[in-house]
Amino acid sequence: MDSDAVSMESCIVQKFTELRKLDDNEIELLASLERDLTGYAGGERLQHVGEEASRFFTLHSGWACAVRVLADGQRQILDIFLPGQVMGLREMGFDKTHAELVAVTNVEACPFPRSRLKELFAEAPRLGELFFIVMAREQAMLTERMISIGRRPALQRLAHFLLEFQVRLGSPEDGFELPLNQAVIGDALGLSAVHVSRTLTALRKRDLVASDNGRICIVDVDRLAELAEFERGYLDCRPRCGGSGAASL
Amino acid sequence: MDSDAVSMESCIVQKFTELRKLDDNEIELLASLERDLTGYAGGERLQHVGEEASRFFTLHSGWACAVRVLADGQRQILDIFLPGQVMGLREMGFDKTHAELVAVTNVEACPFPRSRLKELFAEAPRLGELFFIVMAREQAMLTERMISIGRRPALQRLAHFLLEFQVRLGSPEDGFELPLNQAVIGDALGLSAVHVSRTLTALRKRDLVASDNGRICIVDVDRLAELAEFERGYLDCRPRCGGSGAASL
DNA sequence: CGTGGGGTTGATTCTTATCAATTCGGGTGG
DNA sequence: CCACCCGAATTGATAAGAATCAACCCCACG
Numbered sequence: 001m002d003s004d005a006v007s008m009e010s011c012i013v014q015k016f017t018e019l020r021k022l023d024d025n026e027i028e029l030l031a032s033l034e035r036d037l038t039g040y041a042g043g044e045r046l047q048h049v050g051e052e053a054s055r056f057f058t059l060h061s062g063w064a065c066a067v068r069v070l071a072d073g074q075r076q077i078l079d080i081f082l083p084g085q086v087m088g089l090r091e092m093g094f095d096k097t098h099a100e101l102v103a104v105t106n107v108e109a110c111p112f113p114r115s116r117l118k119e120l121f122a123e124a125p126r127l128g129e130l131f132f133i134v135m136a137r138e139q140a141m142l143t144e145r146m147i148s149i150g151r152r153p154a155l156q157r158l159a160h161f162l163l164e165f166q167v168r169l170g171s172p173e174d175g176f177e178l179p180l181n182q183a184v185i186g187d188a189l190g191l192s193a194v195h196v197s198r199t200l201t202a203l204r205k206r207d208l209v210a211s212d213n214g215r216i217c218i219v220d221v222d223r224l225a226e227l228a229e230f231e232r233g234y235l236d237c238r239p240r241c242g243g244s245g246a247a248s249l
Numbered sequence: 250m251d252s253d254a255v256s257m258e259s260c261i262v263q264k265f266t267e268l269r270k271l272d273d274n275e276i277e278l279l280a281s282l283e284r285d286l287t288g289y290a291g292g293e294r295l296q297h298v299g300e301e302a303s304r305f306f307t308l309h310s311g312w313a314c315a316v317r318v319l320a321d322g323q324r325q326i327l328d329i330f331l332p333g334q335v336m337g338l339r340e341m342g343f344d345k346t347h348a349e350l351v352a353v354t355n356v357e358a359c360p361f362p363r364s365r366l367k368e369l370f371a372e373a374p375r376l377g378e379l380f381f382i383v384m385a386r387e388q389a390m391l392t393e394r395m396i397s398i399g400r401r402p403a404l405q406r407l408a409h410f411l412l413e414f415q416v417r418l419g420s421p422e423d424g425f426e427l428p429l430n431q432a433v434i435g436d437a438l439g440l441s442a443v444h445v446s447r448t449l450t451a452l453r454k455r456d457l458v459a460s461d462n463g464r465i466c467i468v469d470v471d472r473l474a475e476l477a478e479f480e481r482g483y484l485d486c487r488p489r490c491g492g493s494g495a496a497s498l
Numbered sequence: 499c500g501t502g503g504g505g506t507t508g509a510t511t512c513t514t515a516t517c518a519a520t521t522c523g524g525g526t527g528g
Numbered sequence: 529c530c531a532c533c534c535g536a537a538t539t540g541a542t543a544a545g546a547a548t549c550a551a552c553c554c555c556a557c558g
Contacts, residue, residue, distance in 0.1 A: 068396050076396040093385030125374040136342030139388050147317050147325040149399045150439030190399030
């Protein structure tokens, strides 16, 4: 088994290797979660609320999200998933799902049974620990967004959100595609779509961000990060060098 | 080793047994996390932001919370911990902590080193899985609160919050102590303390809740749950019987 | 050429924050 | 026993932030 070839194909393996060096067995086990690729069209639901939480999905390509719809039709987006993430892990604690999984763009995802994950925990305890870490890190993204929604005004909230994706997408200098319309961004940030529009305009007016047609370019990362009190530590895989605590952007 | 005696002493063991039957070895391992009880006064910090994430705490008695303080002094409370919970699990994904741990009331907690958790994962993989489930369930509490903060007005937000604690405290019919002042409640719900006061008054006026001096009594659980769109499923240990999905309060 | 989804903009309303004053209850010391 | 004090809760007045409603533009697409 050529582990390089496998890890090239598998987004999950790639993501996990950023955290820890894996041996061939672990790679093979992980890669097995990403085998039967299924295509979903943008807007399609991969999982409904209240169904048996009997399977999870690995996301191979495209963007997806977990969302909760309230009685009056309002939505709160809980997670936004990028390729290489495992979707639905949170439902591991329950028999029935508490959120929908929706394809934001066209998506290739791989469903795998819950039992597969349990087996994996037993066969490779170290992978269990890794999954634990992965979940802890996704929880950190959750809490960061909770802080935004709870305590930051719209401008900082959106700034923080954009910075998060810039980092999650590998900190490209020259901008990135953000295939989320303003309604989706609003549902993630607890804002109305209209207010997202105004707020994005405000960021543009201040020359912090340039954007058109789904493409975002952060003009002045430092100033934007200061505005948003953005600390990227919660997204970094390896600790950033320096050790003195306070100065960690 | 008399496992009953051990499990009586240990809140953690108690909590974990609600999820799964444990064998004596697992009980002993878990109980070992709750050995050197340390007392902390209300308001005291058990963990600061940015320190080495080298240890976690089990909470033995009292209430505590994880909180993030923003530059302008605003606070967002991330978790509110009750006895039997493990505090700081989220920091497992990082070297440095991203939140403070604060004792809300006087508290007895037991610090244990991060390495102890890793050992435990290796020695008892099934406990690893259980920790995974525990974390998933705490994440569900997080997302529920995120939905509240993002999309529900203050009245429903507070209603949901009170219902959550009623359930977490064992659904007492005759009210319960809520040792949180209105500033703390506000910091958990993304509201100002003043608005918490008004909102609680509103709930009282509608005869949904009675409260005085830190004691809460939910007068009409059903009506309050309807108001808040509260579904207790995310707090239940065992699935509630019926299987048809939709009708799960 | 229409059509529809997304984005922008303006006017207005609603919710919640903020500021300030007052009350209440429990503890302390005289 | 009473005067005082303090933190917490309440209440009122005002202001800020964001939602809502509605109109309009732009552009990709059939």
